[in-house]
Amino acid sequence: MSRGGPSGVQSTPGSRVYLDHNATTPVRDEAIQAMEAALHRAWGNPSSVHAEGMAARAVVENARAEIAALLGAEPDEVVFTAGATESNNTAIRGCAQAVACPGSLVTSAAEHPSVDAPLAALEAAGWRVTRVPVDADGLLDAEAVAAALAPDTALVTLLWGNNETGVVQPLARIAERVRERGVPLHVDATQCVGKLPIELGLLPVDLLSLSAHKLGGPKGAGCLVVRRGLACAPLLLGGPQERRRRGGTENVPGIAGLAAACALAARELPERISRWGELRDRLWDGIQAKIPRVRRNGSAEHALCNTLNVEIEGASGEVLVQALDLEGIAASTGAACASGSVHPSHVLEAMGRSAAAARSSLRLSVGHGVDEAAIDFVLAVLPDLVARAREVPN
Numbered sequence: 001m002s003r004g005g006p007s008g009v010q011s012t013p014g015s016r017v018y019l020d021h022n023a024t025t026p027v028r029d030e031a032i033q034a035m036e037a038a039l040h041r042a043w044g045n046p047s048s049v050h051a052e053g054m055a056a057r058a059v060v061e062n063a064r065a066e067i068a069a070l071l072g073a074e075p076d077e078v079v080f081t082a083g084a085t086e087s088n089n090t091a092i093r094g095c096a097q098a099v100a101c102p103g104s105l106v107t108s109a110a111e112h113p114s115v116d117a118p119l120a121a122l123e124a125a126g127w128r129v130t131r132v133p134v135d136a137d138g139l140l141d142a143e144a145v146a147a148a149l150a151p152d153t154a155l156v157t158l159l160w161g162n163n164e165t166g167v168v169q170p171l172a173r174i175a176e177r178v179r180e181r182g183v184p185l186h187v188d189a190t191q192c193v194g195k196l197p198i199e200l201g202l203l204p205v206d207l208l209s210l211s212a213h214k215l216g217g218p219k220g221a222g223c224l225v226v227r228r229g230l231a232c233a234p235l236l237l238g239g240p241q242e243r244r245r246r247g248g249t250e251n252v253p254g255i256a257g258l259a260a261a262c263a264l265a266a267r268e269l270p271e272r273i274s275r276w277g278e279l280r281d282r283l284w285d286g287i288q289a290k291i292p293r294v295r296r297n298g299s300a301e302h303a304l305c306n307t308l309n310v311e312i313e314g315a316s317g318e319v320l321v322q323a324l325d326l327e328g329i330a331a332s333t334g335a336a337c338a339s340g341s342v343h344p345s346h347v348l349e350a351m352g353r354s355a356a357a358a359r360s361s362l363r364l365s366v367g368h369g370v371d372e373a374a375i376d377f378v379l380a381v382l383p384d385l386v387a388r389a390r391e392v393p394n
């Protein structure tokens with residue numbers, strides 16, 4: 001589809017404008033090449049002791065080292081999974097299972113469903129779950145997290161960079177306060193990897209989740225970093241793989257693609273932060289200049305470089321997403337898994353926004369392949385689409 005849809009506004013013809021990088025990212029060429037090479041030449045079972053198996057094992061172990069280097073972790077702390085949902089489930093259920101009887105778990109009121117759902121399941125099984133509120137900017141207070149800790153707290157689990165708003169929590173301060181109390185801390189860093197520096201050598205975090213498809217890698221691959229010595233029972237039983245932390249034959253091509261995406265992230269990080277930040281700011285400046293009655297959701301100061309969440313008073317986010325799509329622009333109302341659902345975003349509601357306000361929100365997330373011309377095209381068509389969406393009863 002070419003840019004320049006029903007509104008008649010023309011831009012560079014050719015590709016669509018993809019502003020939904022927090023839902024998933026286009027797979028980078030380097031990741032595709034690494035996966036192809038693994039499929040062709042490393043198809044053996046990494047647990048086999050023959051040459052075919054050893055070729056696959058080499059891919060897996062090189063990938064482990066690459067990912068550990070990006071995060072400042074040790075290679076033997078990286079446990080490959082099928083993505084961040086599995087990593088989050090493993091961290092939460094695994095740490096809960098590692099203690100003798102149900103106690104308490106601490107989280108925030110603005111988590112991803114892959115954290116909320118396992119916590120709710122544990123709550124139903126007798127655990128107490130404390131959900132620390134976020135403020136109007138979506139930020140957590142480190143002291144409030146510390147105050148929620150109890151002698152029987154088995155785990156604190158927090159989203160570092162919010163997928164809907166881009167709000168980045170003050171993790172260093174929180175981690176310090178949690179460590180003082182000797183409680184393990186899990187962070188979902190899925191939206192942070194490749195968008196901000198991560199140095200686990202300096203950050204007292206015990207478990208960290210990430211997903212390949214959010215950073216230019218394939219879907220169905222990710223990892224959980226488990227710091228040495230931490231008790232975390234495996235979620236998947238049935239094999240000794242991943243040092244008995246995750247049963248099942250490793251997804252060798254997926255792991256190769258994840259490692260290639262991590263290598264790119266390490267190389268490109270400073271440029272991404274400045275470039276994506278400029279594009280996001282250009283978008284927000286333009287929206288503010290051209291569209292009345294808009295507000296930005298979430299802290300602008302503590303934000304992922306690529307994410308903009310805008311509330312457009314009187315317009316339905318769902319209507320806007322559909323109208324933008326017809327113009328060749330991909331955007332979202334919030335979490336991809338919540339799109340199309342009638343429920344307003346629980347993240348925005350946790351920040352004190354009304355259900356109506358939350359339904360009027362649009363998430364625009366930039367990334368690889370987005371340029372100034374693409375942003376200007378969005379700014380050229382959006383005011384008209386908003387004016388029309390405001391006429392639709394909400």
Ligand SMILES: Cc1ncc(COP(=O)(O)O)c(C=O)c1O
Pocket residue numbers: 022023082083084085086112114159161162163188190191210211212213220222
């Ligand atoms: C913050 C966050 N955590 C977890 C996930 C789940 O990741 P995956 O699709 O790899 O299971 C996502 C993606 O939707 C996410 O944005």
